[in-house]
Amino acid sequence: MPQFEALDYYEIEDLLTEEERLVRDTVRSFVTEKVLPIIAHHNREGTFPVELVPEMAELGLLGANLKGYGCPGLNHVAYGLIMRELERGDSGLRSFISVQGSLVMFPIHRFGSEEQKAAWLPRLAKGEAIGCFGLTEPDFGSDPSGMTTRAVRKGNRWVLNGTKMWITNGSIADVALIWARERDQVRGFLVEKGAKGLSAREVPNKFSLRASVTSEMVLQDCEIPYENLLPGTRGLKSALDCLDQARYGIAWGVIGSAMAVFDEALRYAKSRVQFDRPIAGFQLVQRKLVWMVQEITKGQMLCWRLGKLKESGRATSAQVSLAKRNNVAMALEIARLARDILGASGITDEYQTGRHLCNLESVITYEGTHDIHTLIVGQDITGIPAFK
Amino acid sequence: MELVVCIKQVPDTETRIKIAADGKSIDITGINWVVSPYDENALEEALRIRETKGEGGVAVMTLGPERAASALRSCLALGADRAVHLQDPALEGSDSLGTARALAAAIRRSRFDLVLVGQQGVGTDNSQVGPMLAELLDIPHVNVVTKLEIANGKIRAHRQIEGAVEVVECPLPAVVTAQKGLNEPRYASLKGIMAAKKKPLERLGLQDLGLDAADVGAAGARNRWTRLELPPARQAGKILDGEPEESTAELVRLLRDEAKVI
Ligand SMILES: Cc1cc2nc3c(=O)[nH]c(=O)nc-3n(C[C@H](O)[C@H](O)[C@H](O)COP(=O)(O)OP(=O)(O)OC[C@H]3O[C@@H](n4cnc5c(N)ncnc54)[C@H](O)[C@@H]3O)c2cc1C
Numbered sequence: 001m002p003q004f005e006a007l008d009y010y011e012i013e014d015l016l017t018e019e020e021r022l023v024r025d026t027v028r029s030f031v032t033e034k035v036l037p038i039i040a041h042h043n044r045e046g047t048f049p050v051e052l053v054p055e056m057a058e059l060g061l062l063g064a065n066l067k068g069y070g071c072p073g074l075n076h077v078a079y080g081l082i083m084r085e086l087e088r089g090d091s092g093l094r095s096f097i098s099v100q101g102s103l104v105m106f107p108i109h110r111f112g113s114e115e116q117k118a119a120w121l122p123r124l125a126k127g128e129a130i131g132c133f134g135l136t137e138p139d140f141g142s143d144p145s146g147m148t149t150r151a152v153r154k155g156n157r158w159v160l161n162g163t164k165m166w167i168t169n170g171s172i173a174d175v176a177l178i179w180a181r182e183r184d185q186v187r188g189f190l191v192e193k194g195a196k197g198l199s200a201r202e203v204p205n206k207f208s209l210r211a212s213v214t215s216e217m218v219l220q221d222c223e224i225p226y227e228n229l230l231p232g233t234r235g236l237k238s239a240l241d242c243l244d245q246a247r248y249g250i251a252w253g254v255i256g257s258a259m260a261v262f263d264e265a266l267r268y269a270k271s272r273v274q275f276d277r278p279i280a281g282f283q284l285v286q287r288k289l290v291w292m293v294q295e296i297t298k299g300q301m302l303c304w305r306l307g308k309l310k311e312s313g314r315a316t317s318a319q320v321s322l323a324k325r326n327n328v329a330m331a332l333e334i335a336r337l338a339r340d341i342l343g344a345s346g347i348t349d350e351y352q353t354g355r356h357l358c359n360l361e362s363v364i365t366y367e368g369t370h371d372i373h374t375l376i377v378g379q380d381i382t383g384i385p386a387f388k
Numbered sequence: 389m390e391l392v393v394c395i396k397q398v399p400d401t402e403t404r405i406k407i408a409a410d411g412k413s414i415d416i417t418g419i420n421w422v423v424s425p426y427d428e429n430a431l432e433e434a435l436r437i438r439e440t441k442g443e444g445g446v447a448v449m450t451l452g453p454e455r456a457a458s459a460l461r462s463c464l465a466l467g468a469d470r471a472v473h474l475q476d477p478a479l480e481g482s483d484s485l486g487t488a489r490a491l492a493a494a495i496r497r498s499r500f501d502l503v504l505v506g507q508q509g510v511g512t513d514n515s516q517v518g519p520m521l522a523e524l525l526d527i528p529h530v531n532v533v534t535k536l537e538i539a540n541g542k543i544r545a546h547r548q549i550e551g552a553v554e555v556v557e558c559p560l561p562a563v564v565t566a567q568k569g570l571n572e573p574r575y576a577s578l579k580g581i582m583a584a585k586k587k588p589l590e591r592l593g594l595q596d597l598g599l600d601a602a603d604v605g606a607a608g609a610r611n612r613w614t615r616l617e618l619p620p621a622r623q624a625g626k627i628l629d630g631e632p633e634e635s636t637a638e639l640v641r642l643l644r645d646e647a648k649v650i
Contacts, residue, residue, distance in 0.1 A: 003402045018458055019581055022465055026576045060578030072578035082578075 002267060004032065004088070007259050009297045015304055016077065023078045027085035030059060035089035040349045042211040048092065048172065049211060057127030061086070061097055063105035069121035071105070077307035080252030084303075088256035091359035092212030098253070099168045100124060102245035104131030104177055107188060110241070111232030116190065120175060132173035134164035134217055135239050141166075142372050143387070145236055149180040149219065151189060156226045158182075158189060160197075160219040166366070170215025171200040177230070178219065179239050188233040189224060197222030208362040210355075244320050247367050248310065251323035252303045254331035254363060255296060257356045262292045264353055265338035268345070279341070288337045295330040302326065318380035325373035332360040389444035389501045389538075391434040393468065394491050394517065395427035396509040397452050397459035405618070412613045423459045426506025429566040432573040433536060434504050435467045445469040447498070451479055451490050457589065464584035465576040476593040481606030488520035490604055493597040495525065500561055502543070507532045507565040518565035529563035530556045534570055 006028075013021070034052060042049045056062065060072040065079035074082075087094035105124050108116055123129040140146045149162025160180055170176070176191045176198070191198055203214045232238070266289055269280035279285050306323050309315040335357035339346040346353050364370050372387075379385045399405070399419045406415040423431075434446045448463040450456050451474040460471035474490050482490065495503060503525070508515040515531075522529030534553075535546035543562055547554045548569075594601060602608055626642075628635040643650045 018461060019585065021458075022462055022576060022581045022584075023578060025462075026578070026581070030575055058577060059575055064578055072582050074578055074582065078578075 004028075004260070005263055007262055007293060007296055008300070009293050010301070012297070012300045012304060016081075020075075020078045020081060023074065024081045024085060026059065027061070027082050028088070030055070031085055031089040035086075035093060036352075039090045039093070039211060040352070040355065043090070043092075043355050044210075044349060046206065046210045048096065048213045050172070052093070053096075053127040053130070056097070057125065060125075061101075062125050062127055063101040063109075063121070066101070066105055066109050066121070066125075069109070069117055070125040071121065075307075076248070076310040077304065080249065080303055080307050083249040083253035084256040084259075086256065087253035088260045090211050090355070091253065091257060091363055092209045094249070094253045094256070095168050095209060095212045095362075098246045098249045099133055100131055102249055103133035103242050104175070106245050107133075107177055107230060107233070107238070107242045108190075111188060111230040111238055113227070113231050115227070116230065120190070124175075129174040130169055130172050132167050132169040132176045132215075132217075133242065134167050134170070134176055134178045135243075136164060136166050138163055138165045138216075142369060144179070144239065145186075147179065147181060147186065149178065151180040151182040151187065151229075153182075153226070154223075157223050158226060158229065160189060160191065160222040160224065162219050164217040164219070166203070167200075167215050167217050168366075169213055170217050171202045172213050173200075176217065178217075179236075180219075182229075185234065186236045186239065188230040188238060190228040190230065191219070191222060191224050192228075195222055195224055208358045208360075210358075240317070243367055244317050247320050247324040248306065248315070250363060250367055251299075251306065251320065251327045254327045254360065255299050255303060257360060258292070258296050258299065258327075258331040258334045261335045261338035261353045261356050262289075262296060264351060265289065265292070265341040268342050268351075272343070285341060288341060292334045292337065295334060299327045299330055316380070318377050321368065321373040321376040321380075324367065325370055325377070328360065328364045329370055332357070332364055335360055389437065389441050390499050391437060391444060391446045392495050392500045392503045393427070393431045393434045393446060393448045393463070394495075394503065394505045394521070395431065395448055395450050395459060395463060396424045396506070397421050397450060397456040398424045398509060398511045401425065401510055407616050407618060412616050414616065421455060421459065423462060424506050424508075424510045426508055426510065426566055426568065428506075428573040429568060429570045430504035430506050430564075431463055431466060431468065432571045433564075433566060434502075435574070436571065437502070437536075437538060444501075447472060447500075449474065449491060449494055451475075451482065451487050453480070460589055461584050462576065464587045464589070465581040466574060467580060468587075470587060471589040473589060473591045474593075474597065475591055476605075478594045478601040478605045478607070481609060482604050483609040483611050484514050484516035485520055485610060486604040486608045488517050488524055489608075490597055490599060491517070492521055492524035493599055494592055495521070502538075502560060503563045505563065505565050507567050515565075518563055522563035525561070525563070527561050527563060528558040529565070530558060531565045532567045533564050534567050536564060536570065 063071040064074045067073040083094055108120050135144050137147050151158045151160050174193045178189045178191050179186055197220045200215045200217045269285050270278050272279045302323050338353045339357050375386050400422045403419055408415040438444050438446050446468045447470050448468040449472040457473055464471055472494055505518045519529055530545040532547055533545040534548050537544040541560050545556050628638050
């Protein structure tokens with residue numbers, strides 16, 4: 001595979017600190033040397049590359065922006081760069097890291113008791129335990145407030161009943177953070193692998209995120225100890241706080257996909273000859289390539305600024321939504337255009353573009369669909385919620 | 389055991405080199421600078437020795453301009469304990485001997501048992517600094533090493549020679565130059581990157597090193613770059629059409645008559 005050339009049209013990387021650049025370079029080499037050689041195979045087989053987990057843990061990629069409990073405590077820009085470099089490899093791999101870090105470790109860190117933090121965070125950081133986040137249900141996707149999963153107290157235990165759907169890492173998780181209604185409030189519960197009444201089944205036949213595990217999880221009179229409730233969780237807002245973290249990572253991540261497919265398309269366009277000249281010499285092809293450069297550059301700037309806002313504690317949920325919305329849509333459109341430039345070659349997995357394209361169809365749906373983010377920003381600027 | 393690793397910051401090996409307007413240096417705009425790959429093997433070996441011995445320290449040193457500090461910091465992120473940056477206007481333009489003189493002066497400032505360097509600096513590819521360092525420090529050296537064992541104050545170093553492996557023993561202190569196969573360099577962990585900020589990076593100038601400006605830098609250089617040229621552009625390939633019998637015959641003819649390789 002030819003050496004990846006990372007687009008940086010406005011020298012935005014000049015804005016990075018030396019430490020941030022080191023983080024970027026480390027993850028970039030890891031992806032080039034360890035991920036790219038095996039990812040097409042995993043994608044074809046529909047398997048998650050578990051063999052990469054120990055090494056990713058060793059590098060410190062799990063919960064990289066959390067402090068203490070064996071986590072490196074990186075800043076938000078560095079965290080974003082990790083997501084971007086990983087997703088340059090594959091969105092499925094980035095999804096794994098997003099779920100582990102932002103949707104499992106972050107909530108334990110933020111809402112957990114001291115005992116929960118000490119018990120889980122170091123193991124999750126070391127990759128000795130894998131986590132998942134169960135919010136979505138078969139009948140409640142964009143509108144999780146309607147969830148039907150319930151937790152009822154029975155002595156010193158909780159009994160959970162309900163079904164969670166589309167859960168990343170579900171069937172390989174050692175611990176599931178399950179969101180359930182307890183009386184009139186949604187709260188988070190830690191359900192350990194092997195808990196009585198918990199079963200998980202992998203969703204088969206996906207054409208997207210094939211190198212990531214997606215599962216259905218059924219909780220049938222599932223009993224867990226009383227102290228497995230995350231004490232700090234208070235309503236759906238707590239779950240949405242986690243999603244904010246993950247969405248921030250996605251906004252950065254998809255730039256990596258876009259950079260990967262742009263690199264591939266540009267290279268291909270310069271070498272593919274039709275009508276006696278490289279197709280890169282045709283105006284219509286140049287227009288596509290230029291549009292890619294333009295959109296990637298805007299996305300890069302947007303994320304860097306969002307990272308700085310986050311570092312100073314000023315980033316709002318709506319700002320995160322706008323970035324997720326913009327960047328995933330641009331990455332998906334760029335992948336479609338890149339696929340087009342590759343011609344027939346673009347439909348095989350000899351090229352990575354098709355894989356990114358299919359992956360991004362999940363990314364534009366999960367963590368709030370494109371249109372749900374439209375409504376979040378719409379509500380923010382008009383003051384009028386348009387969800388119902 | 390005290391280990392010293394000398395590293396050089398070089399253009400990324402994937403860089404498309406352009407020649408600067410003066411015709412004798414490379415155009416450095418937009419270059420991504422990295423630690424020379426063989427030096428990464430040297431550092432990795434030092435880190436492993438420290439880890440197996442469970443004691444001692446690893447110091448990394450470089451002679452280079454301001455930007456070279458980032459190469460030192462990436463070595464600290466990989467696990468080196470301290471860094472030394474030799475930086476002085478009088479050191480600029482040093483040739484291999486000038487570089488070796490400055491490094492030797494810096495190495496002598498503290499106790500050391502083993503000096504590791506890459507077997508060559510990618511880009512200039514002179515393979516001189518290691519052996520020169522050993523001469524200046526008056527200690528033995530083993531070059532282009534692919535396997536290194538240390539016991540009882542001695543090293544046993546393996547070298548790949550034509551059709552065989554040569555095993556060389558010598559007492560410590562010594563200089564060893566690292567070949568690619570010596571080990572597989574690690575990645576910097578994110579914690580390592582965070583920890584690097586707090587590790588010492590010392591800057592030394594000509595005076596600290598007790599050197600004479602006439603012996604180092606452009607002033608002391610015994611060789612100078614007079615001209616740089618890019619290799620000639622590769623000619624477009626030729627595709628032979630036709631039936632296999634004909635095209636094979638044509639290929640043989642071309643290889644014999646035109647390319648003159650058979
Ligand atoms: C690969 C993958 C992994 C996932 N991982 C997880 C996970 O780990 N944990 C988890 O909890 N969930 C996960 N999800 C679920 C994901 O978050 C949901 O799919 C998403 O929230 C959308 O829900 P839905 O699929 O039910 O679509 P729906 O909500 O049914 O939406 C269908 C369509 O209707 C539109 N729509 C819905 N409401 C409105 C409205 N008010 N106005 C306008 N349009 C509207 C949507 O935009 C969309 O176009 C994952 C999904 C996928 C595909």
